[in-house]
Amino acid sequence: MQIEASALALERGGRIIFTNLGFSLSDGQALVVTGPNGAGKSSLLRALAGLLPFAAGRIAVTPGGSGLSEHSHYVGHADALKPSLTVYENLEFWAALLGRADTPPADPVVQIEMALARLGLARIADLPAAYLSAGQKRRAALARLLAVRRPLWLLDEPATALDAASQKVLAEVMLAHLADGGMIIAATHAPLGLPARELVLGGTNGGAA
Amino acid sequence: MSKSRPSALAALLVRELRITRRIGGAASMGVVFFLCLVAITPFAIGPDLKLLARVGPAILWIAALLSTLLGLDRLFQADHDDGSLDLLFLAQTPLELVVLVKCLAHWLMTGLPLVAASPVFGLMLGLTPHALGAVALSLLVGTPALTLIGAIGAGLTVSLRRGGLLLSILVLPISVPVLIFGVAAASAEPGGIVPFMTPFLILCGLTLVAVALTPFATAAALRHGAE
Numbered sequence: 001m002q003i004e005a006s007a008l009a010l011e012r013g014g015r016i017i018f019t020n021l022g023f024s025l026s027d028g029q030a031l032v033v034t035g036p037n038g039a040g041k042s043s044l045l046r047a048l049a050g051l052l053p054f055a056a057g058r059i060a061v062t063p064g065g066s067g068l069s070e071h072s073h074y075v076g077h078a079d080a081l082k083p084s085l086t087v088y089e090n091l092e093f094w095a096a097l098l099g100r101a102d103t104p105p106a107d108p109v110v111q112i113e114m115a116l117a118r119l120g121l122a123r124i125a126d127l128p129a130a131y132l133s134a135g136q137k138r139r140a141a142l143a144r145l146l147a148v149r150r151p152l153w154l155l156d157e158p159a160t161a162l163d164a165a166s167q168k169v170l171a172e173v174m175l176a177h178l179a180d181g182g183m184i185i186a187a188t189h190a191p192l193g194l195p196a197r198e199l200v201l202g203g204t205n206g207g208a209a
Numbered sequence: 210m211s212k213s214r215p216s217a218l219a220a221l222l223v224r225e226l227r228i229t230r231r232i233g234g235a236a237s238m239g240v241v242f243f244l245c246l247v248a249i250t251p252f253a254i255g256p257d258l259k260l261l262a263r264v265g266p267a268i269l270w271i272a273a274l275l276s277t278l279l280g281l282d283r284l285f286q287a288d289h290d291d292g293s294l295d296l297l298f299l300a301q302t303p304l305e306l307v308v309l310v311k312c313l314a315h316w317l318m319t320g321l322p323l324v325a326a327s328p329v330f331g332l333m334l335g336l337t338p339h340a341l342g343a344v345a346l347s348l349l350v351g352t353p354a355l356t357l358i359g360a361i362g363a364g365l366t367v368s369l370r371r372g373g374l375l376l377s378i379l380v381l382p383i384s385v386p387v388l389i390f391g392v393a394a395a396s397a398e399p400g401g402i403v404p405f406m407t408p409f410l411i412l413c414g415l416t417l418v419a420v421a422l423t424p425f426a427t428a429a430a431l432r433h434g435a436e
C-alpha cells in the first residue's frame with residue numbers, strides 16, 4: 001500500500017492550522033510528526049483517520065481504496081475502554097468491530113490473547129478496566145493494534161504514561177509492524193526509537209502562535 | 210463482506226447490554242421514574258376513579274415518553290467521552306447500523322421494561338382490563354419510535370456537557386405524532402367511536418418510518434458532531 005498526500009490544509013474553528021503539507025509513505029515506512037503544542041499534530045492524525053475534514057489537498061491511496069479510515073488503527077488521547085467491562089471484553093469488542101472482512105483472523109481468540117500477552121496484560125485480562133492504572137489503560141488501548149491487523153497505525157502520543165519497560169515493548173511492537181510491511185504515522189514529543197522520517201509541523205507557518 | 214458484519218453488530222449488541230447490566234440501576238431507573246410519575250398523578254388529579262380511568266392511558270404514555278428521554282442523553286455521550294465514538298467511525302460497519310443496534314440495545318434495557326410494567330401501573334389508575342392490554346400493546350410498538358427519535362437528539366447533543374434538557378426540547382415536538390396515535394390506540398374502547406386498529410396501524414407505520422429514517426439522521430448528526 002502506498003499513501004501520497006499533497007497540499008493538505010486543515011482548519012479548526014475558523015483558524016488555519018497548516019497549509020500545503022505533503023508526505024508520502026509506503027509499506028514498511030514510518031513517519032514521526034513533531035512540532036510545538038498546538039501545531040496541529042493531533043488534528044492531522046484525526047483528519048487522516050477521517051474524523052476531521054481537510055480544508056484542502058488530496059490523499060491518494062494505492063491500490064485504490066475508500067479512504068484511509070478502514071485501513072487505519074487510531075490510538076488517540078482517550079483509551080476507548082469501558083470501565084465496567086474487563087480488559088478482555090473491551091479488546092474482544094474492538095477486535096470484532098474493527099476486524100476486516102477480507103482478511104479474517106485465523107482464530108480471533110488466540111489473536112486477542114496474544115495481543116494481551118505481548119503488552120503484559122494477560123494477568124489482568126479479567127479485571128474491569130475501571131481498576132487499571134493510566135499506563136495499563138494505555139497498554140490496553142495499544143493492544144487493539146495487535147488484536148486486529150490494519151496496515152496503517154495512527155498513533156497520537158502512544159508512549160504517554162508508559163514506563164520504560166512498556167516503552168521498549170511498544171518500540172519492539174512498532175518495529176515488528178514495520179518489518180511486516182505495515183505503516184506508522186505517530187505524533188510525539190519523545191523519541192520512539194523508530195527508523196522514521198520526520199514531519200515538522202508549525203515550523204514555517206507561524207508555529208504555535 | 211457479509212460474514213463480518215453480523216458478528217461486528219452482534220458484538221456491539223452484547224457490549225451495550227453488558228454495560229447497561231453492569232452499571233446496574235440504569236435499566237431499572239427508567240421503570241422507577243415511570244412508577245413515580247404514575248403514582249403522583251392521582252395526587253394531582255384527585256382520587257376520582259372514573260376520571261383516572263379516562264386519562265390513565267394518556268398519563269401512562271406521557272410517563273413512558275419522559276422515562277424514555279431520561280436516559281437517552283448518555284446514548285452516545287459516554288462513547289464520545291471515552292473516545293469509543295472515534296473508533297466506531299473507523300469500523301467497516303456503516304455508522305447507520307451502529308446507531309440502529311445501539312438504539313435496539315437501549316430499547317431492550319429501558320423501553321421493554323416500561324412495556325412490561327405498564328399493565329401493573331395501569332391498575333393503579335383504575336384502567337379496565339381491555340385498556341390495560343391496549344396500553345401495553347401500543348407502548349410495545351410505539352416506544353421503539355420514541356427511542357429512535359430521541360437518538361437524533363442524542364446525536365445532536367453528543368458533545369454538550371449538559372445536553373439532557375436540550376435533548377428533551379429538541380425531541381419532544383417531533384414525538385408528538387407518536388404520542389397522538391399512541392394515546393388514541395391506548396384509549397380506544399370496544400364499540401367506541403375511534404376503533405383500536407386505525408390509530409394502532411398508524412402507530413406501527415410511524416415506528417417503521419422511524420426505523421428506516423432516523424438512523425441516517427442520527428449518523429449525520431454524529432458525523433457533524435465529530436468535527
